Amino acid sequence: MFSRYKKTPATKVGTDAPAPLAQVSKKTAALEPLDEKVAPPKSKMPANVRPNKTTAARVEPMDKEKRRKERLGDIKVALHKELLDNLNLSALEAATDQDLKSEIQEIVSEALGEMGVVLNRDERTTLNQDLFDEVKGLGPLETLLKDETVNDILVNGPQQIFVERDGKLMLTDVTFKDERHLLRIIDKIVSAVGRRVDESNPYVDARLGDGSRFNAMVPPIAVDGSLVSIRKFKKEKLAIDDLVRFGAFTEEMALYLEAAVSTRLNVIVSGGTGSGKTTTLNALSSFIDNDERILTIEDTAELQLQQTHVGRMESRPANVEGKGAVSQRDCLKNALRMRPDRIIVGETRGEEVIDMLQAMNTGHDGSMTTIHANSARDGVSRLENMIAMAGIEMPLKAVRSQISSAVNLIVQASRLQDGSRRMTSITEITGMEGDVISMQEVFRFKRVGLTPDNKIIGHFTATGVRSHFSERFKMWGYNLPHEIFEPYQG
Numbered sequence: 222m223f224s225r226y227k228k229t230p231a232t233k234v235g236t237d238a239p240a241p242l243a244q245v246s247k248k249t250a251a252l253e254p255l256d257e258k259v260a261p262p263k264s265k266m267p268a269n270v271r272p273n274k275t276t277a278a279r280v281e282p283m284d285k286e287k288r289r290k291e292r293l294g295d296i297k298v299a300l301h302k303e304l305l306d307n308l309n310l311s312a313l314e315a316a317t318d319q320d321l322k323s324e325i326q327e328i329v330s331e332a333l334g335e336m337g338v339v340l341n342r343d344e345r346t347t348l349n350q351d352l353f354d355e356v357k358g359l360g361p362l363e364t365l366l367k368d369e370t371v372n373d374i375l376v377n378g379p380q381q382i383f384v385e386r387d388g389k390l391m392l393t394d395v396t397f398k399d400e401r402h403l404l405r406i407i408d409k410i411v412s413a414v415g416r417r418v419d420e421s422n423p424y425v426d427a428r429l430g431d432g433s434r435f436n437a438m439v440p441p442i443a444v445d446g447s448l449v450s451i452r453k454f455k456k457e458k459l460a461i462d463d464l465v466r467f468g469a470f471t472e473e474m475a476l477y478l479e480a481a482v483s484t485r486l487n488v489i490v491s492g493g494t495g496s497g498k499t500t501t502l503n504a505l506s507s508f509i510d511n512d513e514r515i516l517t518i519e520d521t522a523e524l525q526l527q528q529t530h531v532g533r534m535e536s537r538p539a540n541v542e543g544k545g546a547v548s549q550r551d552c553l554k555n556a557l558r559m560r561p562d563r564i565i566v567g568e569t570r571g572e573e574v575i576d577m578l579q580a581m582n583t584g585h586d587g588s589m590t591t592i593h594a595n596s597a598r599d600g601v602s603r604l605e606n607m608i609a610m611a612g613i614e615m616p617l618k619a620v621r622s623q624i625s626s627a628v629n630l631i632v633q634a635s636r637l638q639d640g641s642r643r644m645t646s647i648t649e650i651t652g653m654e655g656d657v658i659s660m661q662e663v664f665r666f667k668r669v670g671l672t673p674d675n676k677i678i679g680h681f682t683a684t685g686v687r688s689h690f691s692e693r694f695k696m697w698g699y700n701l702p703h704e705i706f707e708p709y710q711g
């Protein structure tokens with residue numbers, strides 16, 4: 222038998238030999254060969270795994286490559302099933318990646334030999350890697366998770382996986398074998414974080430071990446197969462300098478933002494889905510002094526603050542019995558008792574808005590959050606709506622006055638149609654005029670056209686207004702050169 226780690230009927234406890242990982246039975250050998258040239262051993266494989274000879278005979282030569290790929294897929298599934306069926310889980314936990322890799326390599330090589338299947342070197346390497354990913358990792362998702370250029374992974378059922386690169390969505394040729402395969406990977410992900418997803422509990426939001434944000438919805442709610450969305454966690458968060466270099470905003474805007482954050486203005490980053498809100502918030506936080514105590518509250522911990530004194534909190538949904546939920550609002554209320562200098566809420570989307578505004582108004586100035594909105598004005602309406610939906614009965618004017626005294630700055634992040642992400646506006650809230658919150662835009666991105674290949678042409682410009690906070694900046698020692706407030710001259 223080939224496996225050093227094979228599951229033996231009685232594994233002795235306390236022996237020095239490593240516990241077996243898996244045992245692949247001879248059954249595995251019962252597969253059709255990859256090429257017809259090789260004489261097939263007598264097949265004991267279930268009919269649904271065996272390639273259909275009648276169909277195969279009708280296939281054009283140009284489909285040969287596709288067929289070969291499909292067969293390779295079948296072989297992989299059979300080998301994988303065997304591995305899983307016979308896995309010694311405790312040994313697997315203890316095994317190093319290298320051990321597992323060489324183990325799989327040995328098993329594959331022996332099993333292929335028994336099947337009489339000939340693979341070229343690339344196919345063999347891919348098969349080994351795929352099996353390793355299946356056993357240890359997240360199957361087909363693993364390559365996409367490792368791909369540094371991918372930001373988001375979006376699965377629409379087993380046969381359709383999109384990724385987002387450079388702000389653009391594109392279809393990949395990565396697929397799952399079928400819905401069961403996809404469900405198995407989803408189950409693997411969610412059970413690793415102590416959650417469950419099934420027909421009665423058909424969606425889940427979680428954070429993967431590497432920090433990536435994970436959401437899945439399974440049938441019957443997901444009509445055409447499970448839907449999965451992954452926002453990959455980037456260890457190297459984009460810093461202010463990177464964002465300036467990428468053209469997300471200008472050095473002048475960065476100077477202004479530095480003054481705003483350092484002088485403890487309350488800042489809201491507004492933007493659409495995936496527009497770069499969290500990235501902007503994270504970058505802005507770098508302007509906070511290292512001696513301040515910062516508390517962060519998020520549904521999925523994504524922020525990575527550079528300061529020494531940071532307390533991180535992550536809210537928690539209810540468990541399967543509907544118990545144990547800890548909302549962002551709970552965290553926020555508690556945070557107020559934890560002597561914070563600043564509070565950062567990853568995204569304000571519900572009733573926590575009340576406590577956030579109160580915190581901003583009562584001595585925790587310099588706090589920051591993000592909201593989902595398409596402009597500064599729209600952002601204020603969102604805040605009003607959230608307050609109304611939290612069941613607070615207050616006249617609109619009082620709500621607005623609360624917002625206008627809490628929030629000083631709204632920074633708008635946008636993903637433009639060419640995929641680029643930019644800070645399209647920086648708007649100051651200056652107070653109330655009658656029943657209306659007054660605001661003034663200080664910087665904006667001005668679009669002027671499109672290149673033939675659909676890239677946006679435009680520039681950032683100051684609007685020419687004098688900052689409402691000029692005096693404050695000066696008092697805190699930030700003497701911003703007045704040129705940064707002069708409009709773009711072309």
Ligand SMILES: Nc1ncnc2c1ncn2[C@@H]1O[C@H](COP(=O)(O)OP(=O)(O)OP(=O)(O)O)[C@@H](O)[C@H]1O
Nearest residue numbers: 372455467469493494495496497498499500501642
């Ligand atoms: N200016 C930028 N240039 C290039 N990539 C960026 C920029 N800003 C953000 N990104 C990348 O875009 C992706 C989405 O960013 P981010 O998570 O900040 O968006 P978001 O608005 O918070 O999304 P969501 O609405 O899902 O919370 C991330 O992978 C991030 O690294």
Ligand SMILES: [Mg+2]
Nearest residue numbers: 498499500568
């Ligand atoms: Mg975000």
